[in-house]
Amino acid sequence: MDVNRGGGLGAPGRLPGYLFRPYRGDEDHLAMAAVRLGCAGRDEVDARSVVEGIPTAAEIAEASAELDNPSENQVLVEHNGDIVGYATIRWWQERDGTWLYLHRGYLLPDHRGAGIGSDMLSWAESRIRHLVQHHGTARTAVFGANAMASETDSTQLLLETGHRRVFSLVELELADLRSLPEYDGRLPAGVTVGAVDPTSYHAAWKTVVDSYAQAAFTEKWTFERFLATAVPTCWRAAWHEDQLAGVALCSLRRHDPTVGEVEELSVRAESRRLGLGRALLLDGLRSLREHGAESARLYTGTANPHRSYDLYESVGFRRQNEYVRYRKPIGI
Known part of the structure; x- marks a missing residue:
């Protein structure tokens, strides 16, 4: 070559x-x-x-x-x-x-x-x-x-x-999953939280994709790609009656299963400000802990309109490093 x-x-x-x-x-x-x-x-x-x-x-x-x-x-x-x-x-x-x-x-x-x-x-x-x-x-x-x-x-x-x-992007770590705050379990009427079964995979993918609808600099993510990398063991979802209202897609790091990752935390616009994000996050983190994770990581944009950074800090995540993305015109 x-x-x-x-x-x-x-x-x-x-x-x-x-x-x-x-x-x-x-x-x-x-x-x-x-x-x-x-x-x-x-x-x-x-x-x-x-x-x-x-x-x-x-x-x-x-x-x-x-x-x-x-x-x-x-x-x-x-x-x-x-x-x-x-x-x-x-x-x-x-x-x-x-x-x-x-x-x-x-x-x-x-x-x-x-x-x-x-x-x-x-x-x-x-x-x-x-x-x-x-x-x-x-x-x-x-x-x-x-x-x-x-x-x-x-x-x-x-x-x-x-x-x-x-x-x-800023990366955050929850260093010890044994220190998770307790969740009182109270949810709005008609809302339940549980595992994501295969019949809900498309709805889970759509919930995440829709959450990025107004976000700049985001890659196209097809349902086929979603399925190709799906490891649903620690996925959690919230339903409002029979509609999926939010998801926490959590997974164990393949090369170090003592580290869990919150890959996505998305709540549909009409279901925000009801405490579903916190409920899903804590449920997902507990699932990671039950499957052997000792710590957890996640990353989020520094300019996050939904103030998820505050949510993550409230359950014990702390900032680690910032990852900067640059662009330049090609000018051919």
Whole structure:
């Protein structure tokens, strides 16, 4: 494979000993995991994060397998034969029709500050421009990039190259599920809370999708994708008579089942301000605890119109890190 395809870089050319090369599959996963671990201290990475933690080689293999043409859309940086960084490209269409082309790079701290990170970014942008032309998405395509607030090096590079912050996510942790507050069990008349059975999966998906109807920067989420990743063991739902009024989609982390995640907490507009969100959240957290979780994580937008942040803090969640999302026009 020619890394220069689409105008990308074959080698950075700024310092001797550095080489950009394509991803080669299984032989690279351990070294890529070592890069992520090597970045963790400088970037203050939260190892238990459900947004972006420190992945194992097996998790990197899974993520790479999900890429479209990983050998063309993932590049590794070698220095004197050792892998010291890598960059990945993925893309999707958002609800408003925008095509987001996301690039994400990781470079060991000892190799920063010499222009290698800038060359990785240049490779990614060049490759994305090629993809946009090939896909025919130029009218609605934008560059996307992610960085934790604690990643000062990446943040500086993105801002210097014209990316702008468009929104951020905050991750919260409930460190000890044994400390859950008690719930008095009182619900409005006609409301019940219980497990989600297969006949309610479509209604559960629709409740979540509808909750994002007015939200910007959200990816399209089909019912088929929902079913493909469904692990309903700890899902909880609230019904008002025979209508589904809200859901808490909770799950155990596959690679660390001592950590639970509240993936979605959604209450239909007509059923809000009745205490259903709190009831669902506590019921879901209790279910996680009963299935072996010791702590729980979730993330939410910092500009949340429904003040869910207050709800999460009220049951014991505390802020961990902020994950900033950037955009930049492609300008083809």
